[in-house]
Every structure is written in C-alpha cells, then in structure tokens.
Amino acid sequence: MSVLATVRPDSWNFPLFLHVLGAMILVGGLVTGASALAFARGEARLLRLGYWSLLAVSLPGWVIMRIGAQWIYSKEHWDDVPEKVRPGWLDIGVLIADAGGLILLVSLIAGGVGVYRLREGKGSGFLKVTLVLSLVLLAAYLVAAWAMAGKPD
C-alpha cells in the first residue's frame, strides 16, 4: 500500500510522462492497425490504413516510449542495482519493450512487402502476418503495462 502512495521526485516526472505517453501512442497505433487490418477483408484502402497506422503511429510511439524508459531507468539508478535483486516487473517491462520493438520491426517489414504486393495486384498474405504480429504485440504490451503499473513481486 505504501508503494501505491509513494510520491516520486519531481525530476522523474517528465521522463515518466514521456514513457507513458509513448506507450499509449504505441498501443493506440497497434489497436488501430490491427482493427483496420482485421476488418479490411481484402480491401486495399483499409489494409493500407492498417499498415500506415503501425508505421506512422506505433513506431514513433515505440521510440518515444523507449527513450522515456531509458531516461527514467537512469534517473532511478537501476544500473547500480545488481541484476539478482532487480524487481521482476522491471525485467518484464524491459524484455517486452525490446523484444516487442524487434517484432514491430519485423511486422513493418512484412507489411511493407504486403503493401507493395497489393499495389502489384497480388494477395495480402504478408499483411495477414502483420495483423497476427500486431495482435501478439498488443497482448504483450498490455502485459507490460499491467506489470509496470501493478509491480508484481
């Protein structure tokens, strides 16, 4: 309970704001992208909208989230804490943020190929891969947000 009511130093607020804002933009882009891709049913315009949501919203969101994360990480001096005693929620957050960034990149590459093939009049198989990866990412980032907020032992 005391952890819930802890007031952090003022100098931590802006990095935390940046981290949370970036994460919200990232998740918003994933929800939009996944929705548009899922409901497109082969329609090129919605498929492109889904892909561009991931590229123009989620990717910048991830960058802002990661910059904020690293900033608050150094402000809280987690580098000075031995790995063995670092809390689990922190490891969950770092792992999901970084692995998620990689998966986001793969989904964008697959989506880019998919959009190119769409222009050539070919199928939208690659964009289905992007849809599946964006749903996986969405689930993973919701777990990360839960871990960051609830701070399980």
Add this chain to the structure above:
Amino acid sequence: MTFDDWVLALHVLSAFAYSAGVVLFWVLVVAVRRTDTPERTIRMEPVVKIGNAAVGIGAGGTIVLGIWLAFSVGGYDIWDGWIVAAIVLWVIAAAIGRRTGVAYMEGMNKAQELRTAGQTGSSAELLALNRTSRGVLLHFLSSVVVLLILIDMIWKPGA
C-alpha cells in the same frame, strides 16, 4: 500483489484503452478526409466500433477504479486537488467526446442514407460531412483534456 495493486493495474490498463481509442479516432479523422463514397465510409464502421469500445471501457474503468483507489489507498483523499481536477477533466473529456461522436456520425448516417437510395458514387455532401472541421476541433479539444489528465496523474500537483 494486493487487491489495490490489481485495481491500480486495471486503472492504468483502462487509461491505455481510453488513449488507444483517442489515437484510433485521430487516424480515422485523417482517413475520412479523403473518403467521399458511401461504401468507403461505411467500411470504416467496424473500426469505429472498436474505437467506441476502447473509449467506453477506458473511460468507465478509469473513473470507477480511480475513485476506488482514491478512497482505498492511504495518503490520498477524494477531495485532494489533483484528484478533483482529474474527475472534472474526465467529465469534460466525456462531454466533448460525445459531441465529437455526434459530429462524425453525421457522415456515417449520410453514407447509409445514400446507400439506401442506391447512390454509390462520389458525393460532395458526404465528403464535406466527413471533413467536419467542428469534429476535428472537438477531437483536438478532447485529446488535449485527456493529455491534461495524464499530466495531472503523473505530476499529482499538491500531493
């Protein structure tokens, strides 16, 4: 994790759902600006429903769980300035959000009307409704208010 830790986690997840809805509607605001046919407008409807669900679940979750936390967590009270500010901002965001929805539904309703009448081609009237500047302004204002709630939650002025 204590019960309050779970409530806090769900409160934050609700905030994520709310902000995801706001972001989704920004993408749609941009997308419908070039949408001038009933079919293309109506194709957006399932995505709009996801946005509505995200905003609804998010707004409900943040206020209910937030008020629970204000009463339950030691050190905070419901009459603390930053909590009162958050509740007032939430009410303002909800009111503006509802008006934004009404502004954009005019385009969707027109699209349904045109389709029922058998008009499938471009419509200047539909495009004008989809490009509602009032809707853009309202969505901008509600986004600013949601951003202010986030700032209030992080800085907790007066706490």
